[in-house]
Amino acid sequence: MAPPVAAAGAVGPRPLVRPRTWPRTFADRLTAPLPGVRAMARLAREGAIRPRAEGLHDIPMLPFEPEPLPPVGPAGAAVTWAGHASWVIRTGGLTVLTDPVWSRRILGTPARITPVGVRWEDLPPVDAVVISHNHYDHLDAPTIRRLPRTTPVLAPAGLGRWFRRRRFTRVTELDWWESAELDGVRFHFVPAHHWSRRGLTDTCRTLWGGWMLTDPQGRRTYFAGDSGYGPCFAEIADRLPGIDLALLPIGAYAPRWWLRDVHMDPEEAVRAFLDLGARHMAPMHWATFVLSAEPVREPLTRLHAAWERAGLDRARLWDLPVGGSRVLE
Template sequence: MTEQTGQTQESERALRSRTAPPLTAPPPRPLGEHRRWPRSFADRLSAPLPGVRAMARLAREGALRPSPQGLRGIAELPFAPGPLPAVDTATVAVTWAGHASWVVRIGGLTVLTDPVWSRRILGTPARLTPVGVRWEDLPPVDAVVISHNHYDHLDAPTLRRLPRRTPLFVPAGLARWCRRRGFTRVTELDWWESAELAVPGREPVRFDFVPAHHWSKRSLTDTCRSLWGGWVLGDRRGQRVYFAGDTGYGHWFKEIGRRHPGLDLALLPIGAYAPRWWLRDVHADPEEAVQACEDLGARRMAPMHWGTFVLSAEPVLEPLARVRAAWERTGRPRAHLWDLPVGASRVLAA
């Protein structure tokens, strides 16, 4: 069997697994393996990308940023940096650094999600809130997970701060970008695949890559050339944190919950949703994020992807008010909504 034929069969198996999951989860993939992928992942889109008419409508309406009144809440954005909590191998702790960047402590490891420590990203104004954790206050970073390649989730200046032997876990098709920048331990996964990282003196942690309702693009010529998704991080005690990355609402949440029952915490995006006709397919609004948490069967929810960068037209404080109201309507314990200020932490005891 040629390598290309083997890759074709591997891609077909991955496509079938989206609707017909195996009875048992496949074993973890080897770390750092070099793999071949299809030229495009456009067949994974949940909805067609906007066309010329939609772009023209957006230009006519000009609803790209909040109104002056919607920006008045900037001074009230919650920002309360504090020291990272002390943890052991049995403790899970999360700290919101802002946007989709979290410091996740699990199994004794320190894992960064979509780390963006830059003051600004391409095409947007500067950050509304500072980074919640100073880079020099981070413990040694044991791993990084990337959800997709958009600039507010994959930030080259931040990654350059890391040692090049830092393990990176990335979507299918993105390893080449990372390796070109000198990273030597890059593991790229397809949906429903996993890998496991064992660090001496710590517990092994499993990284499962799961679907999202989104897309990828970093230049004019690479639309959907790499995959997009979220991550489930789990330790040997069965404690698991779901990091959604960037996603709209849709059917994948129930499937993720079915394959990963009993999630302890879901880190879910609630911002960058207006105008709704433009962003509905790729960005969940606060009410949809709460419904996604319900679909997942997650015990707790921590909102993210709001209050950091101005990416859309909703008032800057609106996502927080709406997610709190939506959560209250569910009747679930208020303490299970971890609506953290930027820089704050929560600990999940074993």
């Protein structure tokens, strides 16, 4: 694991950090072995890859309430959930997209069950994009093609080549605990318990992780990307304390024996929130794509129950509808 570094900013159409040479594989960063042939055979035998019919009945009841983005001044901050892991984060005078997926359908997955919460034409000019890892529900080529090629992109180690092949000119790749700065906002790349693959032969060839954004006012917004539960959250809190908002995944967790190591369930998301010591939590990675076997509304129901059992103030949970926003005070 690389030690913390501070990468300098840049002016003009250059990367924030120059391209680097990375290891051929990041498999040594896995915190649990990936499923083998026996596990895949069991999954095929059980057929538990999508909810049963009764688990899909609540699709019309999923929270979808698009609204105009709230006004935010240069010193303000706000987040808007576009759906799944796609957020519009406005902080320190920048507009940042996380894992932007504006497509109706992604490879190997049924079409969206809720529309995108923010129309592309309603977005402010995008100042930066952060990518957590290369899975298709987090890195969507048709959406990326909509961006100007001069848009600064911050990506995990090894993933920069994917963007440079598409002629993006300001691509920054970071290892865990490294950071880069853009116009006064610091982007820290932090660990996650996950993995990467985009094709048949590139398993763990690129890194995965989350992003902490620290604005000039000292506000910290943590975007977890995809992660199973584990010690990374306490370590993040130790190295980067004072988190104002944690954007944490709560869906795509069933069957548990198959997904436990790479996706948190709602109860584990609450544990991660407590480990992080954050002021607020906003759930994500649910109500958008049907990726696993739990009923579509179950993640939020279980999150509410776990939140209450933990004795947490309900006002600290920002369970936004798709298209909803909150301003960070």
